[in-house]
Amino acid sequence: MTSYEMEEDLPEAPIATTPSDVNHTASWRTFRPVIDLKICTKCNVCWKFCPDDAVAFDGEGYPVIRLDYCKGCAICAEECRPKAITMVKEE
Amino acid sequence: MVELVISGNYAQSYAAKLARVQVVSAYPITPQTAIVEKIAEFVASGVLPAEYIKVESEHSALQACISASALGARTYTATSSQGLLLMHELLHWAAGARTPVVMGVVNRAVAPPWSIWTDHTDTIAQRDTGWIQFYGESNQEVLDTTLMAFRLAEHPEVRLPAMVTEDAFYLSHTVEPVDIPSQEEVDAFLPPRERSSTIQVGVGMRLGSFTGPEHYMEFRHKIARAMGRARDVFLEVEDDYARLTGRNHGGLLPTYKVEDADTVLVTMGTATTTARGVVDAMRADGHKVGLAKLRTFRPFPVQELRELATLVDRVGVLDRSFTFGAAGAAFTEVAGALYTAPQRPLLRDFVAGLGGRDITAATVREAFLDLLTRDGPESAWVELKSRTEAS
Amino acid sequence: MIEIRFHGRGGQGAVIASELLAQAAFLEGKHPQSFPFFGVERRGAPVTAFTRIDDAPIQIRTSITSPDIVVVLDAGLMRTINVTAGLKPEGLLLVNSEKAPDQVETPFKGRVATIDATNIALAHGLGSKAMPIVNTAVLGGLARASGIVSLDSVRKAVERFVPAKQQANVLAVEDAYQHVVNLAVVR
Numbered sequence: 001m002t003s004y005e006m007e008e009d010l011p012e013a014p015i016a017t018t019p020s021d022v023n024h025t026a027s028w029r030t031f032r033p034v035i036d037l038k039i040c041t042k043c044n045v046c047w048k049f050c051p052d053d054a055v056a057f058d059g060e061g062y063p064v065i066r067l068d069y070c071k072g073c074a075i076c077a078e079e080c081r082p083k084a085i086t087m088v089k090e091e
Numbered sequence: 092m093v094e095l096v097i098s099g100n101y102a103q104s105y106a107a108k109l110a111r112v113q114v115v116s117a118y119p120i121t122p123q124t125a126i127v128e129k130i131a132e133f134v135a136s137g138v139l140p141a142e143y144i145k146v147e148s149e150h151s152a153l154q155a156c157i158s159a160s161a162l163g164a165r166t167y168t169a170t171s172s173q174g175l176l177l178m179h180e181l182l183h184w185a186a187g188a189r190t191p192v193v194m195g196v197v198n199r200a201v202a203p204p205w206s207i208w209t210d211h212t213d214t215i216a217q218r219d220t221g222w223i224q225f226y227g228e229s230n231q232e233v234l235d236t237t238l239m240a241f242r243l244a245e246h247p248e249v250r251l252p253a254m255v256t257e258d259a260f261y262l263s264h265t266v267e268p269v270d271i272p273s274q275e276e277v278d279a280f281l282p283p284r285e286r287s288s289t290i291q292v293g294v295g296m297r298l299g300s301f302t303g304p305e306h307y308m309e310f311r312h313k314i315a316r317a318m319g320r321a322r323d324v325f326l327e328v329e330d331d332y333a334r335l336t337g338r339n340h341g342g343l344l345p346t347y348k349v350e351d352a353d354t355v356l357v358t359m360g361t362a363t364t365t366a367r368g369v370v371d372a373m374r375a376d377g378h379k380v381g382l383a384k385l386r387t388f389r390p391f392p393v394q395e396l397r398e399l400a401t402l403v404d405r406v407g408v409l410d411r412s413f414t415f416g417a418a419g420a421a422f423t424e425v426a427g428a429l430y431t432a433p434q435r436p437l438l439r440d441f442v443a444g445l446g447g448r449d450i451t452a453a454t455v456r457e458a459f460l461d462l463l464t465r466d467g468p469e470s471a472w473v474e475l476k477s478r479t480e481a482s
Numbered sequence: 483m484i485e486i487r488f489h490g491r492g493g494q495g496a497v498i499a500s501e502l503l504a505q506a507a508f509l510e511g512k513h514p515q516s517f518p519f520f521g522v523e524r525r526g527a528p529v530t531a532f533t534r535i536d537d538a539p540i541q542i543r544t545s546i547t548s549p550d551i552v553v554v555l556d557a558g559l560m561r562t563i564n565v566t567a568g569l570k571p572e573g574l575l576l577v578n579s580e581k582a583p584d585q586v587e588t589p590f591k592g593r594v595a596t597i598d599a600t601n602i603a604l605a606h607g608l609g610s611k612a613m614p615i616v617n618t619a620v621l622g623g624l625a626r627a628s629g630i631v632s633l634d635s636v637r638k639a640v641e642r643f644v645p646a647k648q649q650a651n652v653l654a655v656e657d658a659y660q661h662v663v664n665l666a667v668v669r
Contacts, residue, residue: 007477014204027527096501096508261543265517266501268508361543368541451544 021069025052029072031087033065039084046076046085092336094270099262102230102269103169103195103255104129106237108139109277110193113164116144116155120174121207122263123197127169149174153181153192160190160252161298163289165241168192171259172199172213179217185252186221186314188298191244191284192252195237198226198360198411199259200446208447209259211359211412215388215420221314223253223321224388226359230269232340233257235332236386238272242281242328248320259447261361272336280335322390343387344395348374352381354405354463359385359421362409362443362450369455380459385421393428400429405437407462409455411444418442418470440470448474483536484630485546489565490555492527495617498644499555500531502621505639506631507535515540528559535630551628554578555599555616557586566590576627578616582663597623597662599654606650606657618644618651622658633659 004010035046046063047055054070055063065076077085097105103126107115115134117127133139142164144155149170156166170178175196185192200210214224223243227233233255240253257263272280290296302310326342333339347367349355358366363384373380383399385392400406406429410419417423422440429435441458444450454473486503490496497518504514512535519530532546548568554560554577566575566588574593577586580601583594599619609615618640625636636655644651 005476007475008479096505096514258543260517265515265543266504267515267540268513364541364543371541449544451547452542 024068025071026068029070030090031072031074032067032070032090033072033074033076033085034088035063035065036084036086037062039082041082041084043081045079045081049075049079051075092270092273092276094268096266097230097269097271098125098264098266099227099230099233099257100125100197100264101129102234103237103257104133105269105271106234107167107193107195108133109272109274110165110167110238110241110281111278111283112139112141112167112193114142114144114156114159114166115168116146116152116159116166117168117170118146118149118152118174120149120171122199122259123169123171123174123195125263126195126197130167149177150181153178153185153194156192156194157181157185157188157190160185160192161188161290162292163284163286165245165284166190166192167194169195169197171197172201175213175217176201179220182217182220182222182252187310189250189314189317190252191241191250193237193240193244194222194252194254195233196254196256197259197263198256204446206446207259209261209360209411210445210447211256211410211420212445214254214256215412215414217254218389218420221251221318222389223249223251223318223325225253225255225386226388227255227257227262228361228363228384228386230257230262230265230267231338233262234269234271235336235338235340238277238281239325239328239332242331243321243325245284246320246324246328247285249317249324251314251317251321256360258361270336270338276335280332318390322392322394325387325390340386341384342395343390343392344399345384345386346399347382347384349381349383349399349402351379352403353379354459355381355383355399355403355407356455356459356462357383357385357406357408357421357425359388359409359411362411362455365450365452366409366455369452369459372452373456373459378459378463380463388421388424391424391428396425396428397432400432400436401434403436405439405462407439407441407458409444409450409458410440410442411450413442413445413472422470437466438469439467441473442470443473483534483540484551485549486533486535486551486553486624486630487546487549487569488529488531488533488553488555489559489563490529490531490617491559492529493613494529494555495615496529496555497531499553499617499621500533502617502636502639502643503533503535503624503631505643506621506625506635507533509635509638510631512537513539515543519545528563549573551576551624551630553620553624555620560586560588574628576620576624576662578620578623595623595627595662597627597658599623599658602654602657602661606654608647608650608654619654619658622655623662625655626659626662 054066134143160166200206237255244253408422419440488496500516504516507514516533551574557579578599579596580598599616602619603614603616
């Protein structure tokens with residue numbers, strides 16, 4: 001990782017050379033979403049509402065929570081229409 | 092009257108409640124969020140019978156306030172940085188439509204790079220919009236000035252929107268003692284808004300109007316007159332407030348130990364408190380220094396600055412913003428005010444504290460010493476981490 | 483003027499501790515100013531909070547870099563953060579720990595005191611084993627170790643401003659006040 005001391009060391013524009021997905025924000029959460037695939041209708045609303053792009057899809061089109069990034073905001077659980085998502089306390 | 096230890100954010104919330112605002116519409120943004128959360132609590136608990144309009148952006152928030160204000164409601168909103176920038180188009184609208192919206196703004200640096208720390212660029216960038224602007228130094232001043240802002244904005248000879256600013260974290264998240272006037276005291280100071288100057292429900296009216304070159308200038312000159320009147324009206328309002336509460340924060344350009352000073356620093360926001368401590372320390376060392384606080388940026392205290400110029404030889408301006416291509420914003424405006432003054436002291440600009448960099452007592456002391464011993468450079472960035480730029 | 487710096491983890495109540503201290507000082511007619519470290523806050527991440535107390539109005543609005551007292555709510559932080567950076571040599575370090583002050587690993591050579599705030603908090607039902615809410619116990623210990631505010635002021639501040647379990651928190655304060663270890667160990 002480059003260390004920046006002086007104005008002359010900084011790039012001209014504030015562009016980072018690593019994308020932000022190197023930040024695993026999993027430690028932020030207290031609750032984790034758990035999806036009941038028996039109830040899930042694959043409507044994709046959880047993916048659409050997730051503020052963090054923390055919902056991915058498996059080979060069958062079911063949502064999978066990206067636990068490295070999920071901060072536990074519970075918006076997916078709130079918006080899920082069939083109520084397939086429950087928030088479970090971590091640890 | 093009760094004295095509580097509260098944050099700058101809550102000082103705004105209490106002021107809005109005491110002012111009996113009728114419509115609030117706001118969008119959260121760090122570090123302002125607590126202001127509107129607290130107001131939402133007041134509304135939800137019934138303590139403040141206001142309409143709280145939830146919106147999806149700051150642009151819509153100010154629009155809601157403008158519309159409500161045009162219809163006669165007393166309105167309040169709050170924002171910061173990116174949120175304020177998003178509202179920019181509507182800041183012009185609020186002033187042009189002569190709606191006395193009051194807005195709290197937590198001064199926060201603008202992106203990029205992203206920064207949540209304090210900096211005056213966000214509100215300085217709005218100085219052309221016709222809004223009255225106050226820069227706050229303490230939570231007490233923020234609460235008092237917000238209450239005064241409602242009366243000033245709604246005054247029939249003013250009718251301009253007003254913003255009251257506070258430095259991010261240094262005031263917004265800092266708790267300190269604040270005297271909160273009672274509802275009775277505030278009611279005596281701030282009666283309900285007069286409805287005479289508004290759009291009337293049930294009568295076909297239109298706000299905005301397409302206007303050709305034959306009248307546009309005159310509409311805009313009305314704003315200029317109003318801003319000119321705001322100067323004296325504010326002094327009257329503050330006199331009234333002082334009679335009620337015993338607190339007078341010193342008008343448009345409060346000064347400290349300038350009467351026998353030869354060198355003065357002009358400051359804005361929380362750096363003023365630290366600078367005041369430095370003035371005392373340097374006076375103990377024999378330096379004849381003083382301080383002037385730019386409390387109102389709009390209307391700009393031209394008269395007060397010209398009076399100050401007759402007292403001192405050297406003036407330094409501590410800027411927490413920079414107008415690229417020119418210099419620090421406060422410096423350029425002070426220079427403008429003094430250009431035609433009968434006496435012009437040496438004037439220098441010190442740009443410091445951008446993006447939340449701490450303006451320490453040592454920083455202020457260095458600025459004073461530099462001002463005392465050197466005539467230039469005219470504008471310099473203080474403590475810049477650079478191998479080339481001379482500070 | 484006295485400057486105090488608190489180190490904790492998000493969720494332990496370091497910021498509330500700094501505010502309660504301000505409230506306690508205010509009850510004694512003093513002038514307080516308290517604020518958190520101005521960074522992005524999140525649960526589990528290190529949190530720093532500050533309080534200034536003075537007899538006269540405070541003439542400074544900057545970060546605190548040379549505190550008179552450092553209070554550590556989570557001793558584990560001392561492994562990764564230099565909690566005593568800037569701490570005045572004649573100052574005080576108060577650590578939430580079961581250890582005796584001379585067992586605390588720190589480069590600081592001044593006065594050290596310890597208070598077992600974690601066990602006191604848990605004994606009064608404050609928080610959980612994973613996340614004990616130690617702030618009020620720590621404040622009780624701070625009042626005793628430093629004398630900057632009285633036990634009574636801390637009690638009153640806690641009663642008035644703690645959002646829940648006021649009685650349990652007051653008991654934790656009193657408990658800690660009695661059990662601060664070794665107020666004047668100089669290393």
